[in-house]
């Protein structure tokens with residue numbers, strides 16, 4: 001092995017989510033998910049930066065009445081449902097060892113309450129996995145990626161209601177049983193921490209269904225239910241097949257103090273501790289004492305059933321996976337200039353450049369995150385999302401995207417440094433290998449892929465796939481197991 005290569009067997013690949021690629025939102029028995037009511041909203045207001053993700057019953061009713069796809073881009077995705085063979089072949093051509101993808105709960109259980117799954121949903125995913133097996137692409141499967149049944153949200157206020165634990169575990173068990181032959185790596189909840197930033201997208205929570213003053217309490221309650229459901233899923237997966245590996249997934253939101261003023265450091269510490277809380281529960285198996293005290297101080301009490309804490313303690317994650325896009329700064333000065341990140345607003349860091357969406361590009365922050373997470377948890381790590389949203393221009397029939405290569409190159413170099421310093425990083429899946437619909441704004445024009453999809457924000461286009469320059473570059477990185485980065 002060349003000194004400059006990544007470790008042997010390193011899993012290079014890409015990551016997608018069902019609701020952002022599949023389309024076919026109402027075919028073959030699929031029910032509506034929370035993603036199917038997300039409207040195209042390109043203009044994010046810096047002050048109220050997550051306002052576009054807030055949902056209420058009125059907006060849902062309008063969306064349900066409107067059966068069109070035009071302003072609901074997640075309904076059409078990039079039509080992966082009908083293009084999956086072509087797309088997987090392109091991923092294989094890039095040399096993918098792995099692909100992270102999610103299973104849409106509503107294809108198997110349209111309202112979430114059915115007791116038996118929809119066979120056509122199972123058939124679709126089985127065909128996808130068969131194809132992946134032929135191409136030697138190892139699946140990493142997310143069970144919940146911002147696409148829970150809409151019916152469970154409206155009827156029960158989503159994960160606030162304990163019964164959703166059973167509904168989810170029923171779905172998870174069907175997936176684990178049905179796809180046992182193909183899947184060994186499972187992720188439970190995508191960015192489990194995001195429940196605080198966008199409770200509807202993550203957990204189907206509608207603020208208006210909570211009692212006055214109990215909104216926050218409900219979010220913690222729902223989160224607790226997700227922790228229990230994740231632990232029960234992990235338990236089942238291990239019992240079913242001891243080759244199964246189940247991971248947690250969090251948004252790594254690295255925050256730096258803007259200055260060394262103690263107040264900046266204290267506020268930063270608070271943010272980073274908050275960001276670690278979720279993996280503390282899912283990897284270490286218990287609620288950290290500081291978090292419990294903080295909840296008590298705020299008058300929040302989570303209802304726990306007998307045995308919940310034991311389940312969480314016994315069935316912890318086998319590995320930790322996370323997304324990493326950007327970092328932020330924090331300051332005690334309320335006038336400090338702010339900039340949006342991945343569904344967060346942070347203080348602008350004068351040392352960093354940002355993407356067109358204001359997300360601050362920080363490869364070193366990825367290395368710092370890897371070191372911090374590995375030191376704290378000492379389980380294998382996977383980076384399951386990292387990438388650069390940009391506007392691409394078609395020039396002479398091609399997409400020349402050196403900016404994308406530069407972003408990835410700088411992040412890969414930092415990953416290598418972390419590995420050389422002892423971090424057990426086992427996989428990297430870029431977000432996203434192919435252009436898809438943005439989770440936050442439902443834009444198509446915020447492009448992440450190595451593969452261009454001819455489709456615009458309004459759904460106009462031929463859906464044709466086209467290799468960008470970065471396609472060939474990433475292919476070489478994988479082919480040489482990272483050595484090409486250092487030549």
Ligand code: BG6
Pocket residue numbers: 017020190191251323342385389431437438439440441446
């Ligand atoms: C992550 C999500 O937070 O960020 C993805 O898990 C999402 O689903 C990605 O697509 C990038 O965010 P956006 O809003 O640019 O699509």
